Amino acid sequence: MELGIGIGWRPEIADEVEALTGIDWVEAVAENLCDGHLPDSLVRLRKRGVRVVPHGVALGLGGADRPDPVRLASLAARAELLGTPLVTEHIAFVRAGGPLTASPRLEAGHLLPVPRTWDALDVLCENVRIAQDSLPVPLALENIAALITWPGEELTEGQFLAELVERTGVRLLIDVANLHTNHVNLGQDPAKALDELPVEAIAYVHVAGGVERNGVWHDTHAHPVTAPVLQVLAELRSRVDPPGVLLERDDAFPPAGELAGELDAIRATLRKAAPPAPAEGPRPAVRSEGPPPAAPVPAGTRDRTAVAQTALLSALVAGTPAPEGFDHRRLRVQSRALAAKRADVVAKVAPELPEILGDGYRAAFLAYAGGRPMSGGYRRDALDFAEHVLVAGGPADPAARRRLTYWWQDRSGARPPRRGTRLVRAARAALVGK
DSSP states (O other), X not given: OOOEEEEEEOGGGHHHHHHOSSOOEEEEEGGGSBTTBOOHHHHHHHHTTOEEEEEOOSOOTTSSSOOOHHHHHHHHHHHHHHTOSOEEEESSEEEEEEXXXXXXXXXXXXXXXXXXXXXXXXXXXHHHHHHHHHOSSOEEEEOOOXXXXXXXXXXXXXXXXXHHHHHHOOEEXXXXXXXXXXXXXXXXXXXXXXXXXXXXXXXXXXXOOOEEETTEEEOOSSSOOOHHHHHHHHHHHTTOOOSEEEEOOOSSOOOHHHHHHHHHHHHHHHHHSOOOOOOSSOOOSSOTTOSOOOOOOOTTHHHHHHHHHHHHHHHHHSOOOXXXXXXXXXXXXXXXXXXXXHHHHHHHHOTXXXXXXXXXXXXXXXXXXXXXXXXXXXXXXXXXXXXHHHHTTOOSSHHHHHHHHHHHHHHHOSSSOOHHHHHHHHHHHHHXXX
């Protein structure tokens, strides 16, 4: 299935994407699309013959729990609505806690790495098979960027991906920017990863920008694509001709001319890279007869995975002690990055909050988030933050306080909770922190 050159469609740049020439397809975040209704821009693109691929971010297939049937049904519905040839997701966990650990559910609001261990692979493969059985089209999974690595890993990234493909027949979405990120942050060689993974299983490739601060590469999707990322793309192209390559941009959107320039740089890199050498023999990445029969996940594997992931996520978002073996400095960097992203996304889904609170919004939100892990998504987080500010007696300006009260009432109820409710919520928060 040939896709060609594409770009990530976002509402903020819908007009610019429609105006770009030479775009064969676009990718849209699945969770940002409504069931049964497409934005007009995507409707027009589809009428022009531009394919639209839904890209999921919330399944958490690397998590200890089996995939949520409601989320899977929603992703399947979007695939049907778009008439897409495939759907994509990530090799990551995004939440932890809950019944397997008898602890409160925690949401990361971000893609976090799974340990490259046989236990984690067993859980991931079963979750992938469940997802494949629920989707009307093939599934491709993306490697993620990481600031931290798990202690005691048993496989390299390439080996882990190769085993995943061998066991499940899933396709791969290789993000070359993420390979570069893991090179800078974790010392992992992109060329070695490309040598080890089954490149014939690649469905398409992501290219994105980032920035380095204090020796740490942040995969921001808000900066221009750098030369080292394009070099990793060239390394990949020297091994295989990918069916599709897509430019991602999620924030700080540049003018259309700059987007076009980055797409031109991607095309030039693909042209200049040496074509892959002829293979000495067939090396099928996905068995034509399908993957081997699934083996059940060994007893206790999900429980062990759940405990480990909950301990890590709790350290990152609730301030609990760091699990043994992790780099404490990197955990602090990741924790600050999660809090900053949480503040940024809440400001996007509820732009009235920074408008009402002004320059004090960010400091107030980070202080709030420090002891209150997210448990119900960003929109719920925005309501809880506004409630917290009101209960604490803020904002100091009476006019701002009235505006915030009206905003909260419009979305949550008649008035902020009474003292008894506040005490119960405080008790729950204290339990999370233990």
